[in-house]
Amino acid sequence: CAVGRSPKSTSHSTMDSSSSLSQAVNSLHIETEPAALYAACVLISELAEKAPTLVFIYLSQILDDSGTFQDSTLEDRQGSKLWVALRDARPEIREAATRATSACLTHVIAKRDSQLRIRWYQLIYERSMASLESSSTDAAHGSLCVLAELVDACQGQGLTQQQLGRAFDTVWRLRDSRHLHCRVGLLALLPRLVAAAPSDLASDWLPQHAAHLLSSLHAGPELRAAAFLALGQMAIGVGTAFVEHVPAVVQECSDALLAVSVSKGRSLSRPPVACTEALACLRLLAEAHGAAIEQHLARVLPSLFHTGLSSSLASTLGTLAVHVPSLVPELQDRLLDAVCKVLTRCSFAEWIELPTNDQSNQGGRTPVVGLALTNCALDEISDHGGRVVEGGTSLQAQVTLSLQTLGSFEMVGCELLSFVRECVALYIDDVRPPVRSAAAVTCCRLLASAFTGGMAVAHYHDHSCDSEGRAQPYLLRTQHADVHYHQVAGTSSVALEYTSGTVVCVHTGGNGRGGTDASWADTIGRLAMVDTVLERIVIAGVADAEADVRHAVLSALSPAFDVPLAQTGHGELLLMALSDETAKARELAIILLGRMTDLAPAHLLPALRTHLFDLLTEIKHSSSALRKEDAAHLLGRLVYATPALTRPYATSILHVLQPQL
Numbered sequence: 001c002a003v004g005r006s007p008k009s010t011s012h013s014t015m016d017s018s019s020s021l022s023q024a025v026n027s028l029h030i031e032t033e034p035a036a037l038y039a040a041c042v043l044i045s046e047l048a049e050k051a052p053t054l055v056f057i058y059l060s061q062i063l064d065d066s067g068t069f070q071d072s073t074l075e076d077r078q079g080s081k082l083w084v085a086l087r088d089a090r091p092e093i094r095e096a097a098t099r100a101t102s103a104c105l106t107h108v109i110a111k112r113d114s115q116l117r118i119r120w121y122q123l124i125y126e127r128s129m130a131s132l133e134s135s136s137t138d139a140a141h142g143s144l145c146v147l148a149e150l151v152d153a154c155q156g157q158g159l160t161q162q163q164l165g166r167a168f169d170t171v172w173r174l175r176d177s178r179h180l181h182c183r184v185g186l187l188a189l190l191p192r193l194v195a196a197a198p199s200d201l202a203s204d205w206l207p208q209h210a211a212h213l214l215s216s217l218h219a220g221p222e223l224r225a226a227a228f229l230a231l232g233q234m235a236i237g238v239g240t241a242f243v244e245h246v247p248a249v250v251q252e253c254s255d256a257l258l259a260v261s262v263s264k265g266r267s268l269s270r271p272p273v274a275c276t277e278a279l280a281c282l283r284l285l286a287e288a289h290g291a292a293i294e295q296h297l298a299r300v301l302p303s304l305f306h307t308g309l310s311s312s313l314a315s316t317l318g319t320l321a322v323h324v325p326s327l328v329p330e331l332q333d334r335l336l337d338a339v340c341k342v343l344t345r346c347s348f349a350e351w352i353e354l355p356t357n358d359q360s361n362q363g364g365r366t367p368v369v370g371l372a373l374t375n376c377a378l379d380e381i382s383d384h385g386g387r388v389v390e391g392g393t394s395l396q397a398q399v400t401l402s403l404q405t406l407g408s409f410e411m412v413g414c415e416l417l418s419f420v421r422e423c424v425a426l427y428i429d430d431v432r433p434p435v436r437s438a439a440a441v442t443c444c445r446l447l448a449s450a451f452t453g454g455m456a457v458a459h460y461h462d463h464s465c466d467s468e469g470r471a472q473p474y475l476l477r478t479q480h481a482d483v484h485y486h487q488v489a490g491t492s493s494v495a496l497e498y499t500s501g502t503v504v505c506v507h508t509g510g511n512g513r514g515g516t517d518a519s520w521a522d523t524i525g526r527l528a529m530v531d532t533v534l535e536r537i538v539i540a541g542v543a544d545a546e547a548d549v550r551h552a553v554l555s556a557l558s559p560a561f562d563v564p565l566a567q568t569g570h571g572e573l574l575l576m577a578l579s580d581e582t583a584k585a586r587e588l589a590i591i592l593l594g595r596m597t598d599l600a601p602a603h604l605l606p607a608l609r610t611h612l613f614d615l616l617t618e619i620k621h622s623s624s625a626l627r628k629e630d631a632a633h634l635l636g637r638l639v640y641a642t643p644a645l646t647r648p649y650a651t652s653i654l655h656v657l658q659p660q661l
Helices: 011-026 034-050 052-057 059-063 075-079 081-086 091-111 114-132 137-154 161-172 180-196 199-216 221-266 276-307 311-323 325-344 348-352 368-384 395-408 417-422 424-429 433-452 517-543 547-556 559-565 568-579 583-596 601-621 625-641 643-660
Strands: 457-459 474-477 482-487 493-498 503-507
Touching: 011 034, 011 052, 034 052, 034 081, 034 091, 052 059, 052 091, 059 081, 059 091, 059 114, 081 091, 081 114, 081 137, 091 114, 091 137, 114 137, 114 161, 137 161, 137 180, 161 180, 161 199, 180 199, 180 221, 199 221, 221 276, 276 311, 276 325, 311 325, 311 395, 325 348, 325 395, 395 424, 395 433, 417 424, 417 433, 417 517, 424 433, 424 517, 433 517, 433 547, 433 559, 517 547, 517 559, 517 568, 547 583, 559 568, 559 583, 568 583, 568 601, 583 601, 583 625, 601 625, 601 643, 625 643
Parallel strands: none
Antiparallel strands: 457 503, 474 482, 482 493, 493 503
């Protein structure tokens, strides 16, 4: 489908697309080989999205073989070309034809005027109903799929209440069909019909629809998956009218998750896959009803983690945290336990109780046993690589998913700096690039939360401070800078002054009546932990062997890190990224350094000025068109990121760029 994904529109590519589309339309007939029929449907789908105007020219041939559907009868339309694929005996071809129809509805027909749009809707509706009333189960399945896409596209317009009622009466007769695909297609269509129908009609349909969906949960794996999704979609579509069915649905979700857990204990050789559809159903219920069903969702929380971590579980947890905030504390505790068991082979509560080694200079702690457990996990991944463990996934996949889940969930009121430094940051040195990338990005997100939460950082506009009421300053020696700190008079904040001249204020969370030496030292120790982890992150973003890892790390360094990154040691490391072998890494470095020029102009601006001259030289003298293009793109980024730096050189920049036009 390279033709459909062509990024540039030229006369030559348009001719190729038109020729390819014409061939695809002509191949939509019964005698066509299955592979060619499938390819034709895929091409129509891609071109409908990328070149809708071109597809509209052929739309009458795609959906109505009679040429002009306005004057044709229903019998004349039975040869409509796309409907050949929708009636095909192979389900994969019917699904591809459904996607093509959906693309035509969404990107081609929906952009036309209302009168023409409704006429196309009526045509597709009549064709779908004609196929549903036929004796062919394959045609019925294709029509169910198309009717579902049509109802979505109409959005309550284009189909009358009588037509929706006729559609319901027709498809409802297929609820006991022996054809599995027809029953699955019906489950996908029912919530759409209820959502599109007027409220009085939807209230009449809802009880029998909900009862049918609940009964389908026990009719087989395929129907169960479709029924869970349909129940969640119906909750979204009908709103508060679905609340009375929530207890039964939540109980079914809990039973499905617990069933996986029970069978998981019976057979370790082939453990079952997590019931992702039940998790998706819970996610949709939370979106639809939020805090109104809090008590029902609270009962199912213990079941969520019985299947282990998964991307579907991570998405569900995020939705629950947004729509039911009262569940966040329990969700955090359970998530931390699940992640900690993967990373350290013990629960988070057990990890906290591990013996520690005090490090007064760093203010942190290093659990001896926890470090050994984490290194053991690293060794297992390094030695066995893709070895499959309990749960059906490799150790690498488990660790990567755990790190990504921990970074994606918004932790509130949790002190995780020690856990980040002593556990998560260790995986930055893993031998597997996906693990390194996930660990570095997770560290960035958790540290950024610390800065914006319990360690809120703000700049002082006046670097001079009144000495009255201050305690004796302390001196913290880190690897990169000497940091003097003291308590700000009458506040619960600590002021820090770096050797670079930057002064920041860190809120310690006190009561504003002054603090003790221990509270100040604890705050500085936390900052030292941040500095230690940040150094490892920056090194990974600059020197990692994998370009994808470097890109991910540099992208994850948000503005929350600008103050500590502007210090001499970190800033010099980031300047090395300007010489990265990939243009994307150099672009990210320019954006990052440009944000920090106001914080540390003395050692950042000279290097960026030199880089500006290097880019101009590259554009002017390079013999490679690709290198010139990259240099011009980076120059634009540099001009945007550092306008004060590039403004005096605007004339020189224009003199270099004009000959290249």
